[in-house]
Amino acid sequence: MEDRQRKQETEKTEGQRLEEQLCFKFPHIGAEAPEQRAEADAFCQGYKAFLDAGKTERECVAEALRQLEAAGYQPVDYSRQYQPGDKVYAVNRNKALLITTFGKKPVKEGVRINGAHIDSPRLDLKPNPLYEKHDIGYFKTHYYGGIRKYQWGTVPLAMHGVVVKKNGELVEVCLGEAEDEPVFCISDLLPHLGAKQNERKLGEGLRGEELNVIVGSVPYADDKVKEPVKLLALQLLHERYGITEADFFRAELEMVPAHKARDVGFDRSMVGAYGQDDRVCAYTALRAEIETAEPTYTTITVLADKEEIGSDGNTGMNSDFLKHYIEYLAQMEGCDPKEVMANSLCLSSDVNAAYDPTFPDVFEVNNTAMLNKGCVLTKYTGARGKSSSNDASAETMAKVIGIMEENGVYWQAGELGAVDQGGGGTIAKYVSRLNIDTVDLGVPLLSMHAPFELASKLDVYNTWKAFMAFYK
Numbered sequence: 001m002e003d004r005q006r007k008q009e010t011e012k013t014e015g016q017r018l019e020e021q022l023c024f025k026f027p028h029i030g031a032e033a034p035e036q037r038a039e040a041d042a043f044c045q046g047y048k049a050f051l052d053a054g055k056t057e058r059e060c061v062a063e064a065l066r067q068l069e070a071a072g073y074q075p076v077d078y079s080r081q082y083q084p085g086d087k088v089y090a091v092n093r094n095k096a097l098l099i100t101t102f103g104k105k106p107v108k109e110g111v112r113i114n115g116a117h118i119d120s121p122r123l124d125l126k127p128n129p130l131y132e133k134h135d136i137g138y139f140k141t142h143y144y145g146g147i148r149k150y151q152w153g154t155v156p157l158a159m160h161g162v163v164v165k166k167n168g169e170l171v172e173v174c175l176g177e178a179e180d181e182p183v184f185c186i187s188d189l190l191p192h193l194g195a196k197q198n199e200r201k202l203g204e205g206l207r208g209e210e211l212n213v214i215v216g217s218v219p220y221a222d223d224k225v226k227e228p229v230k231l232l233a234l235q236l237l238h239e240r241y242g243i244t245e246a247d248f249f250r251a252e253l254e255m256v257p258a259h260k261a262r263d264v265g266f267d268r269s270m271v272g273a274y275g276q277d278d279r280v281c282a283y284t285a286l287r288a289e290i291e292t293a294e295p296t297y298t299t300i301t302v303l304a305d306k307e308e309i310g311s312d313g314n315t316g317m318n319s320d321f322l323k324h325y326i327e328y329l330a331q332m333e334g335c336d337p338k339e340v341m342a343n344s345l346c347l348s349s350d351v352n353a354a355y356d357p358t359f360p361d362v363f364e365v366n367n368t369a370m371l372n373k374g375c376v377l378t379k380y381t382g383a384r385g386k387s388s389s390n391d392a393s394a395e396t397m398a399k400v401i402g403i404m405e406e407n408g409v410y411w412q413a414g415e416l417g418a419v420d421q422g423g424g425g426t427i428a429k430y431v432s433r434l435n436i437d438t439v440d441l442g443v444p445l446l447s448m449h450a451p452f453e454l455a456s457k458l459d460v461y462n463t464w465k466a467f468m469a470f471y472k
């Protein structure tokens with residue numbers, strides 16, 4: 001057998017040798033580097049724990065701060081002078097984070113920015129959410145981000161968020177995560193009575209005003225009370241959190257899938273979980289930031305909010321909080337922030353669509369990321385003729401590909417689906433607006449934005465490796 005192989009080697013035709021020299025295909029990591037499977041699996045233990053600890057941007061900030069403080073990071077003091085290797089962070093309104101390890105080069109020569117977002121599609125409670133109808137208690141919701149509404153019915157949901165009471169006290173809410181806690185749910189029709197609903201278009205399978213979360217079904221026992229099911233729910237909320245109906249107006253309460261991150265497949269090669277867009281890049285970026293000791297360039301790891309609704313709002317990347325942070329860093333060194341930005345390089349770290357063999361029509365197979373071929377470098381996102389895209393330059397692509405190849409990172413290139421099939425955006429255009437070279441890089445996902453998204457562990461692991469290389 002080996003002899004035959006050797007003979008075949010020497011008997012390669014001119015064309016075969018030329019093919020080897022000139023053609024290129026991204027390898028499958030599982031076939032080329034099977035030893036990475038165990039490393040990726042070990043890495044994803046921490047990743048799954050992060051997903052379970054952070055199901056809202058606030059919870060992700062709290063969990064990140066816990067890890068940062070354990071690693072010796074300090075709140076930044078803009079009046080101080082920092083040395084290479086010093087580690088600081090700045091929190092924006094408990095919903096976004098800027099994290100830095102100071103580099104050996106002055107910031108004048110540019111910084112390395114790695115930006116991921118920690119908000120995920122979900123169902124927000126409306127400002128006045130609680131009502132009852134025919135003896136069932138409900139929360140009215142308003143979906144946040146791009147969801148396929150039909151996917152959110154009959155899925156166990158947990159309630160997360162905060163309430164600011166009249167006296168200013170902040171109450172944290174998390175209910176439905178522990179095994180002994182109740183969960184919540186949106187109902188859907190039984191197939192026996194679904195004939196008419198089946199004729200709806202899929203996008204209307206469940207309509208926005210049908211995403212009503214069931215919160216109770218027994219009344220407060222007093223026939224003088226007009227809405228006794230609602231009252232019982234309020235009584236229980238008051239007992240647990242000390243809040244009343246008026247407090248909903250000072251709250252951010254969110255319904256998210258109650259399930260935990262799990263291994264998927266006989267081979268356990270994938271992670272299935274809610275919120276992997278984009279906590280997969282947030283976690284890999286955070287770990288790379290923490291594990292970077294003395295980088296060449298000063299790092300700025302950004303964990304941003306609001307990406308799923310277009311990055312607007314002062315905790316999203318369409319706010320100036322990153323720019324102001326860079327201005328502070330420049331001030332501390334006595335240089336011009338414009339120079340810092342012009343010399344900087346940014347990874348807009350976000351997920352992309354993985355090729356789904358069940359739905360081949362929306363992909364162009366040569367330009368779509370595949371599971372297990374590594375992190376995906378995305379030159380441009382956008383829709384139609386690249387509208388609203390950052391469209392990284394060839395020079396920026398060369399720089400980032402060079403960093404990955406020098407460090408043995410498995411990476412691939414991909415577009416978000418075939419031309420004119422749809423599209424999407426990331427934070428890239430908001431960072432590049434600051435005159436910073438920016439390109440998208442992240443993990444390919446199956447079922448993006450669904451209550452249970454899938455990622456390959458090898459891809460997650462190589463995304464972390466890419467970020468480590470970027471911060472070297």
Ligand code: MN
Binds near residue numbers: 307
């Ligand atoms: Mn995303």
Ligand code: MN
Binds near residue numbers: 277308449
């Ligand atoms: Mn998204």
